[in-house]
Amino acid sequence: MANLRVPQRLQRLASTTTFRSLYSRPQQWTPTTLIAHTHHHHRPRYLTTSRPLRRAEATDAFHSQLSNTPPDLLSRPAPPPATPQTLTEKIVQRYSQGLAADKIVKSGDYVTLAPHHCMTHDNSWPVATKFMSIGATEIHDPHQIVMTLDHDVQNKSEKNLKKYSQIEEFAKAQGVDFYPAGRGIGHQIMVEEGYAWPGTMAVASDSHSNMYGGVACLGTPVVRTDAAAIWATGKTWWQIPPIARVNFTGIMPEGVTGKDVIVALCGLFNQDEVLNHAIEFTGERETMWSLPVDDRLAIANMTTEWGALSGLFPIDDVLKGWLRYKATEASMYKAPSPTASLTSDRFNHGRLDELFSSPLAADKGATYAKELFLDLSTLSPYVSGPNSVKVATPLAELEAQNIPINKAYLVSCTNSRRSDIAAAAKVFKNASTTNADGTINPAKIADGVQFYIAAASLPEQIAAEEQGDWQALLDAGAQPLPSGCGPCIGLGTGLLEPGEVGISASNRNFKGRMGSTDAKAYLGSPEVVAASALHGKIAGSGMYERPEDWSGVRLGEGDGIAEEDRMITIEDALDRLVREAEEAVLEGERRIAESSEASETTATSSSAESTTSDERLTDILPGFPEKISGEILWCDADNINTDAIYPGKYTYDDAFSSSPQKMATVTMENYDPAFTKIAQEGDILVGGFNFGCGSSREQAATAILARGIKLAVAGSFGNIFGRNSINNALMGVEVPRLVSRLREVFSSSTSSSPAGSPPAVTEPQANKQSLDSPPPAPVDVKAEKRLTVRTGWTFTWDLRRSKIVVLEGESGKKWEQKVGELPPNVQEIVARGGLEGWVRGEISGKGT
Missing domain, CATH: 3.30.499.10 (Aconitase, domain 3)
Structure with a gap:
């Protein structure tokens, strides 16, 4: 130990003032429950099929005997980034288009996304109608698209059968893989047929696309307009959400399943901890071995109900074994559908050799928005x-x-x-x-x-x-x-x-x-x-036996690993020391920055506009504004749903909803009937958290635009509303700090609720309200004075510098904060009036 060389990176860190002043501070760990328990054995719950080999095809059953996979089916990993990335960011990096040569994508960035696959189900015909209405005639890449019929398969009415026939005929004409009614649920088909492939990104026009994360495929939902854009151009846009790491510890006991894990996560972390986050599930090798792939699929599937946009498991030995079995099975069986390509085109051992020669994994030191843990050994059904x-x-x-x-x-x-x-x-x-x-x-x-x-x-x-x-x-x-x-x-x-x-x-x-x-x-x-x-009553199978020393479920914030159980090798200790040192330096820099941002600025406008040597500037399209500025119009409520923004009674009145003038008269009517009188053209609308939750109606975005408001700001947006906003050229940015600050200053005069306290989220009353996660809450803010407040504050979004600047009144404080980049590809969508206009431009440019 005396001759141990300290890495230069650590020496440099140790010399920094921030490191010396902060690194000695103890790390804080605040789990919800501090009860430890270990369970020693776990029996695999899943069974392998006893299906016999078919002798005529068994000669190709083993991966050493199979021919090489066509190059176009193999993964094409991007060069490893110099900046640590999460697994989610690495996959998005791979499927993003138009990035600058040195651009490393990170949470908060907008990207042009070309997903590996896109699935539509019974809604394929509405998507096809939208696809044709924007002037498209041919699907850009038929191999990218999968169509399945799964939702209303018991409906034998003439109307439904006609719709199913139209979808099948359209799929056949376009040359896409099609799975008829009765073949299976679309998400299951995506997994079992190898469309959801580890290390790739797949989307679907359905909220449970998260399920693909069970096989390490980044799956996330898109709306129908996005699906039509992908059909027409092969791509759409996406903003990388904040990324949460959920670390599993312990061994899952016998009698406990993946369903119990996700039900417990939804119920025990039930304060929107992962709302609109991308989740990455991690754990030690022994822990992950107790979670077979079928359990992972169940967990990933229900991350939707937990409020997340994806639920990603790692590429590990458990997945490898499952994939090898599937590839061997695929080599023995014929096409899954007369209208779909061979399963073995996707599931084969050559492709797996390529995958596991350099599997994607999160980098050490990758940044996560939050970290939670759950000790599986303490779970019961x-x-x-x-x-x-x-x-x-x-x-x-x-x-x-x-x-x-x-x-x-x-x-x-x-x-x-x-x-x-x-x-x-x-x-x-x-x-x-x-x-x-x-x-x-x-x-x-x-x-x-x-x-x-x-x-x-x-x-x-x-x-x-x-x-x-x-x-x-x-x-x-x-x-x-x-x-x-x-x-x-x-x-x-x-x-x-x-x-x-x-x-x-x-x-x-x-x-x-x-x-x-x-x-x-x-x-x-x-x-x-x-x-x-x-x-005849809610009961268990009797497989689970509660240990005598059991004292409760252990879960909370952090990674959940006790200090005495951590690896103590020299290499691990040094790596941990360097990582914690870097985190301490970053923490110090954040504190210094926040302190500076919170103080009144006396700098001249020229110095405020100066660019530091290491500041990255965003390219701005010619004619696109470099800044957007206006007075803050404050609506102090969380969970302002789409019905509050644009009432449902107008949604299906085409004559009303096609008139911007009429829409402007009812914007936010169910939230505050006085809103339209208070709002002025050019205002910046600021709402609370989960703004725009609820249904998928696009009019919630277009109604705000109709009132002359071009930018909406919130603590967070409902996922579907966020997509519909960009798709319809309404710009939006999430600034939780601004919401907190507005509540500090204005809450006493605008709401009887405590500052920062959202109305309770109640469960929806009908299926039509179950289109977003989490379910919408009725807006129930009992105002003492006004629901909508003209603050006198000025909000400016500097798009070139990817920051926002807030001036709290003419003589108030001025502070700024970095935000995610709005790159030229997303600017182009907004400039063309939304995604449909952008698609028209794309296909007209190709002469199709």
């Missing part, structure tokens, strides 16, 4: 509800209440794969009895209970049939449904009736989602759903 994903209760507590059920559902893309079906079947197999002659009396579902089952895809059902698990559930009295969304989204057979109670393995239990608004819906694992159907 959890149940969500009723009627809220934000309420999670240990199964044992609900079992003690003897809650009777009427319906049980093993359906959806969340938890209806072969492993889930096997787990449910095992519950009934274990409850069966044997007669004296050796015959078996299969266990039956309880009297008065209806149990519905639908596999996530047809191949998953076939695998379950071959294992005998599908038949075991039928023997128990389960009612089969075609592979599709069905009851999960309130369509088809078996919906909840008024007064009924249901428990489902699906992902969303908002009131009215699965039937009547007067019903109660719970969510649980496949084992819990099956056991509840067996016993």
